[in-house]
Amino acid sequence: SAVISQKPSRDICQRGTSLTIQCQVDSQVTMMFWYRQQPGQSLTLIATANQGSEATYESGFVIDKFPISRPNLTFSTLTVSNMSPEDSSIYLCSVEQGSNYGYTFGSGTRLTVV
Amino acid sequence: KNQVEQSPQSLIILEGKNCTLQCNYTVSPFSNLRWYKQDTGRGPVSLTIMTFSENTKSNGRYTATLDADTKQSSLHITASQLSDSASYICVVKKTSYDKVIFGPGTSLSVIP
Numbered sequence: 001s002a003v004i005s006q007k008p009s010r011d012i013c014q015r016g017t018s019l020t021i022q023c024q025v026d027s028q029v030t031m032m033f034w035y036r037q038q039p040g041q042s043l044t045l046i047a048t049a050n051q052g053s054e055a056t057y058e059s060g061f062v063i064d065k066f067p068i069s070r071p072n073l074t075f076s077t078l079t080v081s082n083m084s085p086e087d088s089s090i091y092l093c094s095v096e097q098g099s100n101y102g103y104t105f106g107s108g109t110r111l112t113v114v
Numbered sequence: 115k116n117q118v119e120q121s122p123q124s125l126i127i128l129e130g131k132n133c134t135l136q137c138n139y140t141v142s143p144f145s146n147l148r149w150y151k152q153d154t155g156r157g158p159v160s161l162t163i164m165t166f167s168e169n170t171k172s173n174g175r176y177t178a179t180l181d182a183d184t185k186q187s188s189l190h191i192t193a194s195q196l197s198d199s200a201s202y203i204c205v206v207k208k209t210s211y212d213k214v215i216f217g218p219g220t221s222l223s224v225i226p
Contacts, residue, residue: 045213105159107156
């Protein structure tokens with residue numbers, strides 16, 4: 001299965017600033033997924049990042065708040081913009097290599113906004 | 115309405131004991147069901163994935179069962195170890211082209 005390198009692993013940020021999270025995959029994948037996991041909760045899909053087109057956002061998530069880049073088939077970034085303490089969460093990227101295989105997740109970025 | 119429910123919400127067991135985690139789903143149609151283990155502060159790691167026609171699948175001390183008729187799955191952990199302490203998440207996929215639906219997870223603590 002694919003190996004994903006996600007960074008940073010954690011960060012503490014001031015409110016009003018932005019943080020960009022990077023995910024690098026060791027193989028080419030069509031779609032990459034970005035999730036948020038709030039404390040004590042399960043994963044919530046933010047958006048699906050496709051190479052060569054705009055990301056598809058889920059209900060409740062907008063591009064101005066979570067801009068995504070997907071410059072090629074092995075890399076994607078998620079930016080958390082104008083952060084507030086409510087954005088404190090774990091953010092994860094993920095890929096799926098065929099519907100009969102499970103998802104592979106990055107190790108996550110633990111974000112704390114103060 | 116939750117389409118994937120898990121029980122118990124949390125569980126504490128003694129090291130060496132067995133335990134079984136439950137997953138009930140209402141997702142239809144159904145493509146596959148996956149169990150993931152998520153250590154605190156880390157990304158989920160796949161344990162098993164079962165399609166509609168599979169009833170059981172093992173991965174070391176982890177054995178997953180699936181009853182597609184009753185829409186129930188279980189994850190049995192044998193001879194638990196301290197390293198099994200984690201959140202276990204049941205994930206269901208409708209069809210090959212659909213996104214997955216995550217259950218809320220069961221938090222397992224294995225104590226000496």
